[in-house]
Amino acid sequence: MFYPTLKSAVKVGVAPLTKVTLLLPRSELNDCLRSLFEFEWFHPEQPESSTADxxxxxxxxxxxxxxxxxxxxxxxxxxxxxxxxxxxxxxxxxxxxxxxxxxxxxxxxxxxxxxxxxxxxxxxxxxxxxxxxxxxxxxxxxxxxxxxTIQQFSIDLDAFSRFKRFYIVFAVAAIKDVAEIRRSLPEVFIIECSLTKNESALLVVGTRSDADKIDKVLRSFEVKPFMIPQDLPQNPAAAYDAVVKxxxxxxxxxxxxxxxxxxxxxxxxxxxxxxxxxxxxxxxxxxxxxKAGDLRRFAVIEGYIPQEKVEEFKQKYSSYLIFFEESKHSNQPTLMVNKRPIKPFENITLTQGAPRSGEIDPTPLIAFVFPIFYGIMFGDFGQGLVLFIFGLILRLRGNPSLKHWGEIIMAAGASATVVGALVGECFGLELGSLPAIGDFFKRFQLLHLVEHGGFNI
CATH class of the missing domain: 1.20.1460 (subunit c (vma5p) of the yeast v-atpase, domain 2)
Known part of the structure; x- marks a missing residue:
């Protein structure tokens, strides 16, 4: 979709486009791409080619x-x-x-x-x-x-591996499993020391022939031997101090x-x-x-430009071979042309998708109907005024996108303010009952005019 604003003979709606095809030497392709980017109005389209430059x-x-x-x-x-x-x-x-x-x-x-x-x-x-x-x-x-939990034990875990006839394991197990571990290993010497409410430290001592049985029993209770990394002291107390540092x-x-x-x-x-x-x-x-075509020495570039830019395009790229075709493709891009008071409402149109070529652009109708219907549905003098001020802040201080939404909010707020004054409502209160300004607004209240058959001046 095109983004620049087109000063066209088409005041509102979808601008007519022309498909253009450029044929140029591949040696000039890089310069041409730079020029097309500066032109702004060229919308590129990939040609039907499987070969990429x-x-x-x-x-x-x-x-x-x-x-x-x-x-x-x-x-x-x-x-x-x-x-x-x-x-x-x-x-x-x-x-x-x-x-x-x-x-x-x-x-x-x-x-x-x-x-x-x-x-x-x-x-x-x-x-x-x-x-x-x-x-x-x-x-x-x-x-x-x-x-x-085990820093109170001043033992060298690395020394356990140096015993030739004994297999010693130091581990932490759940207290509820200790008794069952003892029954499963009756011939093994087990020393238990409580660490917390739920865990105990176990020192399991057996012969080398019992090593496989000890490992299997401990694994069945999901108990793993406690290992201190080799780059730390193998004494739990000294290892704890080193880890803290x-x-x-x-x-x-x-x-x-x-x-x-x-x-x-x-x-x-x-x-x-x-x-x-x-x-x-x-x-x-x-x-x-x-993808610039399948020709070896020539590049093919296809795209779309607004119809009113055709002559300018011809003059700018007269050194290349140019083909123009009236654009009637269903998948062609859309260039929406709307003047300033209507243009912000394109944001609402685009929420439902951009109109295709040949379709009617509903933006002018939305710009007229949307504020009126908003005012009728949410007519309140005070809330409309707040909404108008909020939209004005966005209009003055926001980025380009927020500026457009600010203008939409201003239109909706102004409509709600007018309708609120006509029905006599301000922040849910009766406008005519407000001190100092109530008598003034009573003259314009719609319900008041209906009751009295005209302006009561």
């Missing part, structure tokens, strides 16, 4: 890779693409524009990659460090909780890393959004034009 395919892949990387970083950092409505109302809509200049699409993508590379590398490094530190902290916290150190490193990440986010958020948008424009534009 290698040069454009490479540019398309690079642009998509850059966009995907930047988009992922923006999401991970939680950078909003647009300020929310409350921020717009409070601070206004301020967007710092970053102008990008390049000779052609290849030069633009190369410049974007060069500008984005240091930012991407720094942010990815910080995000990876943050992820690794959080995993370490999670592992240390789980190990600390496990060691906390490591946990504190990791938390300090994480706090420092998150602070640097937040600083980088504040510093680079505008640049990130600018680069992301430029990469997205490059990707979406090139992806529409990368």
């Amino acid at each position: 290698p040069f454009l395919s490479d540019l398309n892949g690079r642009a998509f890779k850059l966009f995907a990387t930047l988009d992922e970083l923006v999401k991970k950092l939680g950078i909003p693409l647009e300020p929310n409505v409350l921020e717009v109302i409070g601070k206004g809509y301020r967007v710092e524009q970053d102008v990008k200049s390049a000779k052609d699409w290849a030069d633009l993508i190369q410049r974007l990659e060069a500008e984005a590379a240091p930012i991407i590398d720094t942010l990815i490094s910080l995000l990876e460090d943050t992820t690794q530190l959080r995993k370490k902290i999670s592992d240390y916290a789980a190990l600390k909780a496990a060691l906390y 490591r946990l504190e150190g990791a938390e300090k490193l994480l706090a420092d890393c998150e602070a640097r990440l937040e600083e980088m986010k504040v510093k680079s958020s505008t640049k990130l959004l600018s680069l992301r948008e430029a990469a997205h424009v490059a990707y979406t534009t090139i992806s529409r034009l990368r």
Whole structure:
């Protein structure tokens, strides 16, 4: 769908389009794409071709890779693409524009990659460090909780593996299972020490020939031998102290890393959004034009332009072979042409889909009927006035999309205000009963006029 506003002889409705086909040398394809993008009114269409231009395919892949990387970083950092409505109302809509200049699409993508590379590398490094530190902290916290229950035991777990004739296992089991474990291993020596209300520490001592039986019985009760990582002291008390120190150190490193990440986010958020948008424009534009026909030395570009732009298009691209065709295709794009008072109501039309070529654009009818029906259904002088003021704020302070919705809300609020005055209602109260202004509004109340047969002046 076209987005620019067309100053056409067609005042309202769907503008007629012309299908255009350009035939040009492939050596001039890159320059032509740049020129078509500057023309604005050209809506590209993929020709019926299975062959993609290698040069454009490479540019398309690079642009998509850059966009995907930047988009992922923006999401991970939680950078909003647009300020929310409350921020717009409070601070206004301020967007710092970053102008990008390049000779052609290849030069633009190369410049974007060069500008984005240091930012991407720094942010990815910080995000990876943050992820690794959080995993370490999670592992240390789980190990600390496990060691906390057995830190009172001053034993060397590593020494158990050095016994040749005995098989010794240190484990933590549920108290309710200890008696059953004893009955299952009558010939094995078991020492129990209560840790909490529900858990006990077990020291199981048997001969080497009993090793398989001991392991099977413990596994049947979902009891695993307690193991301390080899990079920690094998004494539970010493291991607990070491884990606490490591946990504190990791938390300090994480706090420092998150602070640097937040600083980088504040510093680079505008640049990130600018680069992301430029990469997205490059990707979406090139992806529409990368299939340039099956001819080896010539490229074929197809698309649509407004009928009134045909002569301008002919003059601008007279060096190429041009074919024009009156557009009557069912899948052609739509160019809606409506002037300022009606144009905002295109948002309501588009909620049900854009009208196709040859169909009637209902926007002018919606612009007339919608405010009237809203006022009839929700007629209230006070609420309508509040709604009108809210729409005015959006109109003055919002982004381009919110400005249009602000105008719609203003029209609905104005209609509700007028109808509210006619029926004499203000925030659910009778308008004529309000002090100071009640007598004035009574003169215009619709029900009052009906009762008295005309204006009571």
